[in-house]
Amino acid sequence: MASTGNFELICLENPLLDIQAVGNEALLEKYGLKANDAILAEDKHLDLYEDLLQNYDAKLIAGGAAQNTARGAQYILPPNSAVFIGSVGKDKYSETLKETCAKAGLRVEYRYDDKLPTGRCGVVITGHNRSMCTDLSAANAYQIDHLKSEAVWSLVQQAKVFYVGGYHLTVCVPAILALAEEAAASNKIFMLSLSAPFICQFFKDPLDQTAPYWDYVIGNETEALAYAESHGLNTTDIKEIATALAKLPKKNTARPRTVIITQGTDPTIVAVQKPDGSVETKEYPVHAISESEINDTNGAGDAFAGGFVAGIVQGKNLDTAVDMGQWLAKLSIKELGPSYPFPKQSY
Ligand code: 26A
Numbered sequence: 422m423a424s425t426g427n428f429e430l431i432c433l434e435n436p437l438l439d440i441q442a443v444g445n446e447a448l449l450e451k452y453g454l455k456a457n458d459a460i461l462a463e464d465k466h467l468d469l470y471e472d473l474l475q476n477y478d479a480k481l482i483a484g485g486a487a488q489n490t491a492r493g494a495q496y497i498l499p500p501n502s503a504v505f506i507g508s509v510g511k512d513k514y515s516e517t518l519k520e521t522c523a524k525a526g527l528r529v530e531y532r533y534d535d536k537l538p539t540g541r542c543g544v545v546i547t548g549h550n551r552s553m554c555t556d557l558s559a560a561n562a563y564q565i566d567h568l569k570s571e572a573v574w575s576l577v578q579q580a581k582v583f584y585v586g587g588y589h590l591t592v593c594v595p596a597i598l599a600l601a602e603e604a605a606a607s608n609k610i611f612m613l614s615l616s617a618p619f620i621c622q623f624f625k626d627p628l629d630q631t632a633p634y635w636d637y638v639i640g641n642e643t644e645a646l647a648y649a650e651s652h653g654l655n656t657t658d659i660k661e662i663a664t665a666l667a668k669l670p671k672k673n674t675a676r677p678r679t680v681i682i683t684q685g686t687d688p689t690i691v692a693v694q695k696p697d698g699s700v701e702t703k704e705y706p707v708h709a710i711s712e713s714e715i716n717d718t719n720g721a722g723d724a725f726a727g728g729f730v731a732g733i734v735q736g737k738n739l740d741t742a743v744d745m746g747q748w749l750a751k752l753s754i755k756e757l758g759p760s761y762p763f764p765k766q767s768y
Pocket residue numbers: 434435437438439459460461483484485486487489542553554555557586588589591719720721722723759
């Protein structure tokens with residue numbers, strides 16, 4: 422029998438159902454959306470979801486960035502390796518999410534909200550761009566009491582790696598800090614994704630509160646640039662930004678910090694803190710993919726993080742973990758939305 426995991430990996434963020442369709446300029450304009458963006462829905466966006474379903478042949482796909490990452494990591498890891506935590510409603514959407522995760526072998530520990538519906542993310546695809554507009558609903562009601570409940574906290578204590586989606590900084594900072602503190606106190610690994618430019622711009626203070634705990638921080642080039650701007654770094658050079666992030670003060674000095682910045686089809690930049698305080702940067706080319714193989718790039722970053730974190734859970738070296746991220750991102754780009762191919766491929 423194949424060996425099984427021991428739920429080494431805990432991921433925390435917003436479980437969402439993606440309502441994804443190919444759209445057009447007129448649709449983006451109607452709701453005031455940018456072609457490539459991720460935002461929180463305001464009142465003016467709330468008709469988008471029905472519009473996508475009624476008029477654009479939208480598909481319902483399991484989403485939520487860190488939930489995609491958790492499914493991706495579990496895709497690679499032995500059974501029973503990953504747990505995903507977040508808040509949903511008591512409705513058919515959360516049933517769908519649960520089923521999709523179960524099929525992927527991902528254990529979920531959802532908090533069920535009595536009143537609010539499961540969160541939705543409208544995804545409008547135009548060419549290789551995707552505009553995401555999220556109505557968090559129940560996902561926004563996550564509470565630290567759930568994390569600290571005996572059943573969930575015992576999983577936290579047993580785990581070795583924590584991966585928190587930065588989008589959760591809009592939801593429950595105390596829960597993020599509880600995982601961060603647990604990691605620092607027990608020399609476990611704490612990873613955070615920057616998630617979206619708006620997190621770096623408008624959630625700067627909570628983001629900065631988590632910074633001392635980052636053993637790994639993952640983002641893309643637009644998030645790195647937003648970080649640099651909101652933190653007055655006075656540079657648009659990705660290596661310089663990654664270096665600055667690597668040098669930020671760190672709580673657990675037993676682990677060096679590693680910063681990973683993906684750049685679409687351009688090489689991934691990695692910056693690693695050295696014991697003498699200097700920072701080494703490296704570049705890793707992505708796995709080539711032909712135009713005809715691209716289905717859509719929604720979720721590619723989540724898939725990269727899933728492959729990478731699987732490598733870290735398995736104790737692989739940095740070069741291999743980055744390569745595992747590039748590999749899983751390529752597989753996901755060939756699928757519709759943030760999904761992974763079945764039958765399973767192995768790295
Ligand atoms: C708080 N926000 C805005 C969000 C998200 C989000 N996941 C969590 N919180 N906005 C978009 N997503 C997810 O990003 C994935 C693609 O990277 C979408 O659900 C989509 O699956």
